[in-house]
Structures are given as structure tokens and as C-alpha cells.
Amino acid sequence: MNIVQEYKTMVQQTAQRSYREGLVAGTSGNVSYFDAETRLVYITPSNLDYTVMTPEDIMVIDLDGNVVEGPHKPSSEWRLHAEIYKAKPQVKSVIHTHSPYATGFAIVHQGIPLILVEMLPFLGGDVPVAKFGLPGTDAVGKNAAEALHNRNAALLENHGVVATGNSCEQAYLRAVYVEDAAKAYHFARLMGEPVCLRAEDELYLRKKYNLPLENH
Numbered sequence: 001m002n003i004v005q006e007y008k009t010m011v012q013q014t015a016q017r018s019y020r021e022g023l024v025a026g027t028s029g030n031v032s033y034f035d036a037e038t039r040l041v042y043i044t045p046s047n048l049d050y051t052v053m054t055p056e057d058i059m060v061i062d063l064d065g066n067v068v069e070g071p072h073k074p075s076s077e078w079r080l081h082a083e084i085y086k087a088k089p090q091v092k093s094v095i096h097t098h099s100p101y102a103t104g105f106a107i108v109h110q111g112i113p114l115i116l117v118e119m120l121p122f123l124g125g126d127v128p129v130a131k132f133g134l135p136g137t138d139a140v141g142k143n144a145a146e147a148l149h150n151r152n153a154a155l156l157e158n159h160g161v162v163a164t165g166n167s168c169e170q171a172y173l174r175a176v177y178v179e180d181a182a183k184a185y186h187f188a189r190l191m192g193e194p195v196c197l198r199a200e201d202e203l204y205l206r207k208k209y210n211l212p213l214e215n216h
Helices: 003-020 078-087 100-107 119-123 138-147 168-191 199-208
Strands: 030-035 040-043 059-062 067-069 093-097 153-156 160-165
Touching (some): 003 030, 003 093, 040 078, 078 093, 078 160, 093 168, 100 153, 119 199, 138 153, 153 168
């Protein structure tokens, strides 16, 4: 398997996995991988059933959306991915999901506070909310990139979730952790008043995981 086929297969398998695990429904959501050497993006196609998607369906585009290879139109949200890659050079994969609990918080414009220890090493801290941008526009990507400062995932107002990583596997796992945190936070609020990690504990863990220190 050559490197191009490997990238396409990686994106296709991640997309199908996100569908099987309920992070997306229908043909919603999208996955991409960025090859920094060629500056090309491997991204899921627009409006194609995940159950029949093959590696050959994965589109190859540049950061301006020009199609380099593939039989379909690229995801309508390619700008979301491109703007994140431009703003965050360390990112190699982006996944956009509509997982129900996390999307619920995106709909009410509420982030997910730092309620779980695991949120620090996997997500970089709490999950912020990116300002609304119309789907398919540069704004949705630029707003997401801003919200992703020192974070690996964010909610998108009235839209869903975006998670990033240095591989498709890492981006996918971070999207899973966002949904897990959102679900836990939802149930905690039903039971009582959620308690966030104490500032001193957060500071200790940030040092432990070599994460940026933040002022509160």
C-alpha cells in the first residue's frame, strides 16, 4: 500500500468508525488528514453514505479547496478543516461530529467545564464553544481555530463538535472523550451541582502532563 492509499484508508476507516459509534448520523460529519509535506488534505466526500464509503471515495484537495484527486465533491465543510490546519501547524487530523450530548451543549452555547481528570491530557482542559459561523464558510473554521487555542477540541455553536490530533486515531479518540465528558456533565447536572477540579489540582496536572499553564 502506497502512502496515498494509506492516508485515504485511514480517513475512510475513521469516518466509518465514527458512524458506527454514533458520533455522526446519516451523511453528517467529516474527517480529514493533512499531509504537511505535500500540503494536501485527504477528506471525506460530500453527502456519501458511510456504509458504502471506500478509500477510493476519499477526496484529495489543497488548502484552497481545489480538487487534486477523487470522484466526488469534497466535504462542504472543507474550509473548517483548512482553516484549522493553517492556524495550528501541529495538527495533522481533524474530525467534525454531531454527537448528541456534546451537540446539545453547543445548541445552548455552553461549554463543558473541567469536571474530569481525563479532560486535561486528552482535551487540554475544558471544552470551549466556538462562535457561530455559517456552514461551509471561512468563518466556521476561523472561529473554531480561535476556540482551539491550547485545546484539542471545541464545540461549534448550533452545529456540533470539532476535535484535532496528530493522527486520525487521536482526533477520533478526542471526539469520543468530548462526548463522554458531555454525557457525564449532563447527568451530573441532573443529580446536583457539578463540581469542577480545584485550581491547585488543575495546576498540578498541567505540570504533570506538560500542558500550558493558565491564569484563572
